[in-house]
């Protein structure tokens with residue numbers, strides 16, 4: 001080929017990415033032990049991390065698969081409750097193991113719900129899919145609210161809230177989860193399965209006629225999206241220590257969607273950035289919290305008018321590209337766009 | 343006058359002993375009250391380049407949509423290499439060997455040229471999702487092989503240097519060629535081309551004609567094309583079927599079709615005496 005580009009070879013990319021992530025983590029650690037990051041800020045950072053996972057997981061279904069589900073908070077709720085109920089009973093286990101198990105359980109249970117809801121919902125498209133997923137999200141919330149009084153046992157504790165969940169979510173756990181989830185989504189999207197998912201977004205009929213079983217891959221993306229939302233739910237349960245179905249209403253789904261749309265559908269770094277901004281802003285602007293929803297709507301309208309593709313479009317960030325740039329090299333980076341970056 | 347019976351199969355001599363690529367028997371489809379295609383009897387030889395022509399709205403694209411199972415036929419039967427296609431989906435039809443291009447180009451516009459071809463190669467690449475997520479050796483190996491194959495396929499049309507371009511940004515002719523490459527990537531036994539020369543200039547068309555023949559010889563597949571450019575159709579098709587108002591009105595060699603009074607009437611109108 002004519003255009004010869006300097007290539008950073010694969011093992012080095014991993015080293016660069018891993019090093020970059022480790023450095024970021026160390027900076028946070030140093031800052032917090034030096035007392036710059038107080039307990040309060042560390043709470044905000046955890047919330048940002050949870051919202052990051054929610055945004056990148058929803059981005060999988062909207063940005064990559066091209067559907068518009070409006071029930072993402074439902075999957076988060078399922079994960080949160082599964083994890084919370086497990087943690088309340090798992091006091092015998094060592095904390096680290098219990099946390100790991102709770103995250104896995106949350107992902108699996110939310111994934112199963114994603115599968116059950118995805119099968120009927122993905123038969124529909126566009127507005128219809130949006131409405132049916134909205135419906136399912138609300139059903140999950142209402143079931144969590146009423147299942148105890150209907151069946152007569154103590155399971156979710158309904159409106160009285162599921163209390164006394166061990167507060168195991170730390171900054172380190174959140175950070176690791178964000179990195180792992182981003183890495184999984186990234187590697188998934190750079191595979192034949194990921195390309196199949198993208199092809200459905202691009203043109204479903206063409207995808208079918210390339211031999212891609214679209215229903216299968218739609219379900220795969222939907223289940224993965226739900227499972228990662230479950231991970232966020234699990235972290236959320238260990239963060240708050242108390243769960244109430246009201247936390248997982250329709251507006252929470254919309255909040256996540258706003259993050260994705262604002263960041264640019266199909267851009268992971270966009271989702272991460274807007275999740276950061278939209279989680280940090282309300283904390284900074286506590287006094288104006290009543291106007292949060294108004295601000296969201298305004299922000300969305302402005303973005304839709306001035307930059308319909310979202311702030312980052314479909315641009316993806318890459319540490320390797322950054323390093324290549326710093327070294328004055330062009331990296332031929334068609335295979336790997338970005339590794340997870342916080 | 344030795345007119346061919348349009349219900350009789352018509353395939354080149356050399357393909358006579360082989361199972362035909364496709365065999366349609368009384369295929370028909372209605373859209374509500376409109377009969378778009380009716381009583382479509384058609385056979386395509388294993389190495390044949392066939393043509394499907396007819397005036398606008400005759401039902402040519404609808405035939406392609408029937409063959410690729412985008413539409414399910416209301417009547418009739420279709421055999422692909424002797425296999426009934428009754429319960430197949432579009433994806434199954436592709437796996438069974440039918441690949442196509444579209445009249446109104448349907449590329450994966452926001453993806454790169456290479457990615458478009460790799461998506462065509464989807465079923466030729468073998469690794470599981472966990473292998474992909476954890477980037478195990480099988481992933482790297484299969485991706486490398488697939489990339490090389492994709493570049494090879496692109497080089498049929500001398501497009502290997504465009505591999506990293508965004509498909510939607512290519513010139514029109516290149517987009518049409520990319521669609522053919524993507525279809526070929528699925529390793530078909532039958533390639534359906536819906537107006538491949540549309541929007542191309544005469545020299546591009548001439549080049550395309552050569553390439554189509556070259557593709558047939560290289561991959562040993564059969565090709566069925568819809569085309570309004572009569573030079574192209576008459577130049578490369580061995581057998582031609584003519585549709586009008588959803589019905590076959592003639593079938594035969596280019597020479598026979600050129601002189602068929604029914605065809606002339608369908609295209610130019612009835613001669614007033």
Ligand SMILES: Nc1ncnc2c1ncn2[C@@H]1O[C@H](COP(=O)(O)OP(=O)(O)OP(=O)(O)O)[C@@H](O)[C@H]1O
Nearest residue numbers: 373376378396397398399400401402403404405445
């Ligand atoms: N999905 C559909 N629903 C209703 N009618 C349809 C549908 N698809 C095709 N038709 C009708 O079937 C007829 C044949 O259409 P088709 O697209 O197959 O024509 P064509 O021969 O490909 O024409 P052209 O040369 O313009 O591409 C037209 O009258 C068209 O309106």
Ligand SMILES: [Mg+2]
Nearest residue numbers: 402403404445
């Ligand atoms: Mg047509």
